[in-house]
Amino acid sequence: MAxxxxxxxxxxxxxxxxxxxxxxxxxRLVGTPxxxxxxxxxxxxxxxxxxxxxxxxSVQCFDVEQLGSALAxxxxxxxxxxxxxxxxxxRALASALSEAPRPVLMLSKGLELGARGLSVLTDAFEHGxxxxxxxxxxxxxxxxxxxxxxxxxxRRVPTQVVFTGRQPEVARRFAEWVGTPYYHVRVQAxxxxxQVCAALKNAFALGVGLASGLHESAGGERGSVAMHNYEAAxxxxxxxxxQLLVARLGGxxxxxxGLAGSGDLMVTCNGGRTGRFGALLGxxxxxxxxxxxxxxxxxxxxxxxxxxxxxxSQREAPVRxxxxxxxxxxxxxxxxxxxxxxxxxxxxxx
Amino acid sequence: MAxxxxxxxxxxxxxxxxxxxxxxxxxRLVGTPxxxxxxxxxxxxxxxxxxxxxxxxSVQCFDVEQLGSALAxxxxxxxxxxxxxxxxxxRALASALSEAPRPVLMLSKGLELGARGLSVLTDAFEHGxxxxxxxxxxxxxxxxxxxxxxxxxxRRVPTQVVFTGRQPEVARRFAEWVGTPYYHVRVQAxxxxxQVCAALKNAFALGVGLASGLHESAGGERGSVAMHNYEAAxxxxxxxxxQLLVARLGGxxxxxxGLAGSGDLMVTCNGGRTGRFGALLGxxxxxxxxxxxxxxxxxxxxxxxxxxxxxxSQREAPVRxxxxxxxxxxxxxxxxxxxxxxxxxxxxxx
Numbered sequence: 001m002a003x004x005x006x007x008x009x010x011x012x013x014x015x016x017x018x019x020x021x022x023x024x025x026x027x028r029l030v031g032t033p034x035x036x037x038x039x040x041x042x043x044x045x046x047x048x049x050x051x052x053x054x055x056x057x058s059v060q061c062f063d064v065e066q067l068g069s070a071l072a073x074x075x076x077x078x079x080x081x082x083x084x085x086x087x088x089x090x091r092a093l094a095s096a097l098s099e100a101p102r103p104v105l106m107l108s109k110g111l112e113l114g115a116r117g118l119s120v121l122t123d124a125f126e127h128g129x130x131x132x133x134x135x136x137x138x139x140x141x142x143x144x145x146x147x148x149x150x151x152x153x154x155r156r157v158p159t160q161v162v163f164t165g166r167q168p169e170v171a172r173r174f175a176e177w178v179g180t181p182y183y184h185v186r187v188q189a190x191x192x193x194x195q196v197c198a199a200l201k202n203a204f205a206l207g208v209g210l211a212s213g214l215h216e217s218a219g220g221e222r223g224s225v226a227m228h229n230y231e232a233a234x235x236x237x238x239x240x241x242x243q244l245l246v247a248r249l250g251g252x253x254x255x256x257x258g259l260a261g262s263g264d265l266m267v268t269c270n271g272g273r274t275g276r277f278g279a280l281l282g283x284x285x286x287x288x289x290x291x292x293x294x295x296x297x298x299x300x301x302x303x304x305x306x307x308x309x310x311x312x313s314q315r316e317a318p319v320r321x322x323x324x325x326x327x328x329x330x331x332x333x334x335x336x337x338x339x340x341x342x343x344x345x346x347x348x349x350x
Numbered sequence: 351m352a353x354x355x356x357x358x359x360x361x362x363x364x365x366x367x368x369x370x371x372x373x374x375x376x377x378r379l380v381g382t383p384x385x386x387x388x389x390x391x392x393x394x395x396x397x398x399x400x401x402x403x404x405x406x407x408s409v410q411c412f413d414v415e416q417l418g419s420a421l422a423x424x425x426x427x428x429x430x431x432x433x434x435x436x437x438x439x440x441r442a443l444a445s446a447l448s449e450a451p452r453p454v455l456m457l458s459k460g461l462e463l464g465a466r467g468l469s470v471l472t473d474a475f476e477h478g479x480x481x482x483x484x485x486x487x488x489x490x491x492x493x494x495x496x497x498x499x500x501x502x503x504x505r506r507v508p509t510q511v512v513f514t515g516r517q518p519e520v521a522r523r524f525a526e527w528v529g530t531p532y533y534h535v536r537v538q539a540x541x542x543x544x545q546v547c548a549a550l551k552n553a554f555a556l557g558v559g560l561a562s563g564l565h566e567s568a569g570g571e572r573g574s575v576a577m578h579n580y581e582a583a584x585x586x587x588x589x590x591x592x593q594l595l596v597a598r599l600g601g602x603x604x605x606x607x608g609l610a611g612s613g614d615l616m617v618t619c620n621g622g623r624t625g626r627f628g629a630l631l632g633x634x635x636x637x638x639x640x641x642x643x644x645x646x647x648x649x650x651x652x653x654x655x656x657x658x659x660x661x662x663s664q665r666e667a668p669v670r671x672x673x674x675x676x677x678x679x680x681x682x683x684x685x686x687x688x689x690x691x692x693x694x695x696x697x698x699x700x
Binding site: 155157347 | 576608
């Protein structure tokens with residue numbers, strides 16, 4: 001039994017407390033500056049407003065002001081912030097983690113574009129800590145990827161995920177700590193490929209989601225005859241473009257075919273907000289109005305498309321735009337107001 | 351412009367007439383001995399009973415008794431029979447195809463287990479023709495694979511498929527013949543891998559489908575929080591096991607990640623009867639009762655599971671059962687009455 005602080009009380013951070021507590025650990029859930037209302041609800045024994053699930057009484061909840069005391073003496077730290085919160089987290093955790101180094105597990109997904117090109121978030125967080133404390137720190141955070149809808153994990157739906165990190169033994173130790181009969185963890189060595197897939201799947205799920213919106217605006221109804229052929233063609237092209245991007249960024253292309261790639265893309269299409277957002281765009285609703293209708297949900301797809309659009313414009317771009325016709329079209333739709341007109345003819349040979 | 355005979359007036363054979371006719375060809379649709387009622391309906395100008403779609407008046411319909419006259423002088427033959435109909439088709443077409451050899455395009459999907467182990471259907475059909483005419487005939491049929499729900503193709507939903515054959519130039523000629531603005535054809539050289547994926551996807555879609563049945567019997571409703579994590583873990587494992595089986599049978603494992611593999615699996619999960627059948631089994635309904643509730647729909651998943659079960663029992667089996675834990679469990683559920691108990695812990699490292 002260990003003590004674990006989960007920093008970030010959003011959907012995923014909170015859901016992660018469930019297997020952690022079920023595995024018998026002492027769990028401390030700490031809100032970020034954005035999570036005050038959530039922590040209030042949980043402290044009062046009410047359900048998490050987003051998840052609709054209450055936590056076990058053994059999980060202790062802390063406001064962001066109590067971060068220091070929450071972190072004191074825990075054996076490990078889990079980071080449950082969104083990609084946009086990585087910078088805040090690095091500053092907030094730097095002194096605690098440099099005074100008493102602890103293994104860090106990251107639930108965040110995304111890519112960061114910096115002076116050295118695109119970075120995966122474990123590297124970005126490590127770099128952020130170094131900036132904050134002014135010296136080199138080999139932290140080797142472990143990343144959690146693979147198909148996991150937070151609302152399902154919180155309800156103990158069978159789930160299989162990937163842990164990856166530059167020190168595989170730390171990833172393995174985390175896997176042993178939090179594995180439960182419903183939370184199955186695979187440790188994989190491809191730190192870059194796994195995290196690149198986790199970021200890209202949001203972009204590509206937008207493309208698969210277009211189909212149901214196009215179908216709906218053509219007067220169609222949901223069912224077994226809809227625009228599933230369109231969805232599947234986009235899905236397969238997405239896996240191929242993920243393989244190419246993973247390879248160019250230094251990962252293993254085979255990763256994109258497995259749990260972190262095709263599996264995570266599948267779950268994002270079927271259960272994620274990105275698919276619903278794509279359906280709105282497929283209906284011909286513009287990006288601005290579609291964002292409004294998503295009622296403030298975090299749209300990682302637009303964040304990752306924006307990062308990739310900038311990366312693809314650089315002189316040292318990892319791929320040419322014509323090598324990734326699907327991704328290029330999604331950038332045009334999501335960021336530049338283009339209407340969906342899927343370039344099937346340009347799709348790479350399977 | 352060419353003249354084409356489509357033999358088999360089931361859902362897929364009939365749907366294939368739509369791009370064929372739209373591409374400007376003279377199309378003759380010929381029923382098998384099982385298709386009398388369908389041909390009657392189409393001849394009377396009514397909709398296809400399964401598809402709910404009427405054909406263009408330019409498509410001529412023929413009974414099985416008129417097969418000889420229908421085949422006379424056509425430039426190409428399209429085979430729209432199920433895998434169980436391959437043997438009949440080889441006997442029925444042998445003399446016409448040996449007297450006047452014509453390129454053959456096959457819409458059938460499946461695997462055949464013979465004295466030489468597992469065969470893809472293009473090889474099985476070629477072998478059947480040889481048996482019927484008593485001499486070696488290099489026919490090199492072309493196979494159509496990839497994600498294509500017949501009811502969507504008949505409604506001109508954007509669709510992307512793979513044509514593959516042992517003579518790539520014949521596959522390319524067919525692709526030029528039938529490509530339309532909504533029917534996109536990719537020619538791929540991996541004859542074995544593409545067809546193995548087309549057969550296996552039915553088996554694996556059964557596994558993905560279990561999740562919605564399990565969710566339903568636990569009292570859950572359809573929605574973004576269901577058992578999508580379970581579905582996605584099974585989906586990713588399916589792609590990995592397809593890669594392994596493709597490799598062992600002499601194909602290219604990369605094929606399983608693309609249109610013929612992950613794409614076709616995706617469409618079968620979302621729109622196919624196999625997924626609905628899997629959901630019934632997931633609800634704990636036995637195979638016999640589930641078959642009854644599918645009201646006579648062809649269940650390719652059970653056919654391919656039975657072929658694989660026999661192949662895996664042979665001394666020269668292409669894989670050991672413990673190398674394909676998902677497939678082995680699906681065989682146990684679909685054929686031997688086992689209850690769903692997904693072996694996530696045995697799933698291969700992604």
